[in-house]
Each structure stands twice: as structure tokens, then as C-alpha cells.
Amino acid sequence: MIIIPAVDIKNGKCVRLFQGRMDAETVFSHDPAAMAKRWEDEGAEIIHVVDLDGAIEKSPQNLNSIGEILKKVAVPIQVGGGIRNMKTIEMFLELGVKRIIIGTEAIKNPVLVKEACKAFPDRIIVGIDARNGWVAIEGWTKTTRFTAVDLAKGFEDCGVAAINFTDIHRDGMQTGPNIEETRRLAEAVSIPVVASGGVSTIEDIKNLLPLHKVGVIGVISGRALYDGTLNLKEAINLSK
Secondary structure: OEEEEEEEEEOOEEEEEEOOEEEEEEEEEOOHHHHHHHHHHOOOOOEEEEEHHHHHHOOOOOHHHHHHHHHHOOOOEEEEOOOOOHHHHHHHHHHOOOEEEEOHHHHHOHHHHHHHHHHOOOOEEEEEEEEOOEEEEOOOOEEEEEEHHHHHHOOOOOOOOEEEEEEHHHOOOOOOOOHHHHHHHHHHOOOOEEEEOOOOOHHHHHHHHHHHHHOEEEEEEOHHHHHOOOOHHHHHHHHO
């Protein structure tokens, strides 16, 4: 199972949000690229980068910061936030981003996901963020009437590289991941799943490891790494 550190960017700073609320942020660094480099130095195989402003504004807003990350680290990065069309996908791939995360448009324009998967095999990830079981979009500001499983099933057999599944109520809360919902999603589809939200300690990693058997291939962690309640090197060693 791959341990993936998150670098969330808002106004050019590395932050973590409380349950996805843009007005409830903690700034961890004024240099997102330096944070990405730190995680690389500690053994990260891939960095998860989110343009939080982009998610709200519906187009990339922190390109300079993302460009600096690409210059500073050698490991692959995956980027999400504000990716709403093929032009933006192509732009990020040309910059050197390894994988593109499509969230809101997976609900609003699933054809985009399918076309992108066809054009760029193994480069497209679907981001599914759920609140009380219902998928949320537009930077988590709107809740839909789609369940995570129903949405994921719509992308079977179109070449999606992975599904990033986040339980919003647990994101940034360090209350432990939603094991059962993650398991339910992974068992329902053949697409690999990456868990996110609530990871706070090495025990949470231990609890997630058995899900590898049902298709959970990785876990994204943010606040726990920044607060120091989870040690990246320890988590990586455990997951090997």
C-alpha cells in the first residue's frame, strides 16, 4: 500500500482545512514546494497536490506553486482542483504532472473523464468526496444525490487509474479513516481505490492495510503528517 502525503495549496501557501471549509484553514508552510521536497526526502513515492482555490474558482489558481513543486521534486505528483476541461488536463500533463484528478466534472461531465482516459491511458484519477454517503462537488460546497458507489460504477471499464475516496467529515479531523465505507467502495468496483480523510496515527495505517486485499492500493495523509502524529517514514516502512 502506498502512503501518499498531501500538499494542499491556498493562496500560494500549504494549508490544511477543517472538514473542507475554506474559512477554517491552518497554514503549515508559505513554501509548498519545500514541503513537497520534505516528503520526497522522507521516502514518498508520489505527492498529492490540490489547488484549493482552483476547486472553488473552477480553474487552476496556483500554477506557480505547482510549477515550483515540479521543479523541486523528482517523484511523480498528482494534481486536482479546478480541472474542468481537456485543455487544463493537457496543460498539466505537459508541465510534467503524472496524474490528473477529476472531481466535480466526474459528476457534471462524465464524458470528459472517459475521453481523457482514452486520450491519456493510466493518467486520470476520479476524486470522489462524500459527506454522509453523498458525493460533494465544487470544492465540497455542494452535495449531490449520488452515492460514492453509484458514481464509481459509472467509470468501470473506461480506464480510470484509481479512485481517490475522501470522507469529508473525517478530513483534517484525525478521527481515523472510514474503514467500512472505503471497504464498501473498493469491493463494489474493480478500479483501484486510494483512501483519504481522518488518518491520524500509525494505528490507522495498520487498520487500512487489510483493505489492500479488496483493492485499496494507497492512503493519502495530510494534517497528521504536518502535526507530527504520523511519521511518514514509519508509515512507509509498515506498508511495504
